[in-house]
Amino acid sequence: MIPTIKWHDSEVWMIDQRKLPNKVQWYVCKRGGEVIAAIRKMVIRGAPAIGIAAGMGLALGANRIRARSYEAFRRQFLILGEKMAAARPTAVNLQWAVERMKNLVESMAECSVDEIKEALRTESEKILEEDIECNKKMGQYGQKLVPKGATVLTHCNAGALATGGYGTALGVIRAAHEKGKDIKVIADETRPWLQGLRLTSFELMQDGIPVSVIADNAAGFLMRKGRIDLVITGADRIAANGDVANKIGTYQVAVLAKANGIPFYVAAPMSTVDIRLKSGDMIPVEERAPEEIYRVGKQRLAPPGLRALNPAFDITPSKYVTAIITEKGIIRPPFRKNLKKFWENSRAPA
């Protein structure tokens, strides 16, 4: 699998996910602002991946800051950090990464600007490496929840392309596959952006994991027919009570899973948990351009002047979530209590 994002000399390269699977093409960023634009335009997407991109983008932007004094550097860095954090509102990983990079700068007041720049780049590489490691751990924990011969439904793309590599939901699927569990995947196509049709199918086919794509409308039908054994999705933000923000349509899948007695799992790193937010209703939901609805690929398929609503995420109340799979283990209800416990453990020094 080609990496989702990487340093290439002093540039940040990312696979342009708008063009997949028809074209596999690098999108090259030379400035921090270009990374912000890439996140906004969804050249790169997926909560952990945009966290990584934010880290790299800040290191990239820092390199261009011409300040000599720590104070001048810090001031300019914080402005860039604010812009980066505002690139997309829902996934908390973006803010988490910005926070982490900011904390590093704050801790280096005694260092030279060049040392800080160097450290920022190293930190951004660490975020990437840690993310892949997290995903592998999540996979190991999560695969225990996947029975032999199971058919797994997934929504959107929570795969290698949404992360540093390996994936969250698809990481669990990969781990189950590697254990020889003989699983099959059904991928919601995930309108409007078609992450399932374009990205999840592409990734899984490359790995030889059997996958069939369906219209989002067909998930409930297949559940009722007994053709889906469990659901695994990723997350963009998890509130302290276990409510999950994820790609639009996730809430529907969760309600349908419950109505059909099927477990609904969320796989996400602890960096996706926003312990400050009491409930999912406090998570900001991005509204994207209506064009995503009526312009499919290059074609316009709607009458001129059509109105469209395009919320990009939704909130799944925790009562629909069977368990949350993290790199620290599997979190089960009651989520308020158990998320807090896992959160505190994840903060503790190793």
Added chain:
Amino acid sequence: MIPTIKWHDSEVWMIDQRKLPNKVQWYVCKRGGEVIAAIRKMVIRGAPAIGIAAGMGLALGANRIRARSYEAFRRQFLILGEKMAAARPTAVNLQWAVERMKNLVESMAECSVDEIKEALRTESEKILEEDIECNKKMGQYGQKLVPKGATVLTHCNAGALATGGYGTALGVIRAAHEKGKDIKVIADETRPWLQGLRLTSFELMQDGIPVSVIADNAAGFLMRKGRIDLVITGADRIAANGDVANKIGTYQVAVLAKANGIPFYVAAPMSTVDIRLKSGDMIPVEERAPEEIYRVGKQRLAPPGLRALNPAFDITPSKYVTAIITEKGIIRPPFRKNLKKFWENSRAPA
């Protein structure tokens, strides 16, 4: 509004719904077999509309039968009828119309072949006229269920284009609009065929009824936000217990409506009720070509070799249905008892 289907001299003309809304183009049928192909390829779609097309197609095909004797004519007509009934499996209106045309032929054993041909054409015109009349009555009954200022969610296209004119679900919406109820419509785009994006929006915009289109994935989110007051869909077949076959995704909308305390109404003529079928599980569900999933418009948006599942309909268990709106009135639970009563009334001579 242009008619969905009509006689034009000795030809049957239908609006090619595959090309809407970008092109408004007639598709001309000169033979019965061409109507069968048009139904199969979805030049025309929607349960009542394909019933009307079947009637017209049989009259058209009958005109080409060169038999002189009643028996020879009848034999050839029945062969054509069988092919017509098999064009698509789920909507019962198709079989209903074929049955009606067959019964007419059976009742005319004493007549000349020319008289029968003439009578078949007249019958097919009657099916069309009756359908429009039914829709208007449904609209009158149904609009009482729509509160002033309500926002109505609809799935697929159950409009003028799915019927002889006016529509079933959209007929109710039109009637509420005509009563000055100041309603708004939210239309599911309805993947994979995009009937909501392409057809429902087109129809409602022509009539000046406010409509916004959403990805099918967003219906649950909007329900949870309190932005939808009721749901109205059409139906392709209704079993004796009130289970409803309709466009894929309808079941999901119904489950979500229930989870959010929103009424879910089905608008359909009595010809959609299949009183012989005890439950929805006996309704055959058409599987359509996987291309509908991975080829959006003219573009292929998936990796080569991708597998896709494409059930075209689903079954909504009657427990999710608040009421069924028909031309005979509003049917409420218990459906087994009340559908039977309405069915028997609809058979009684006027």
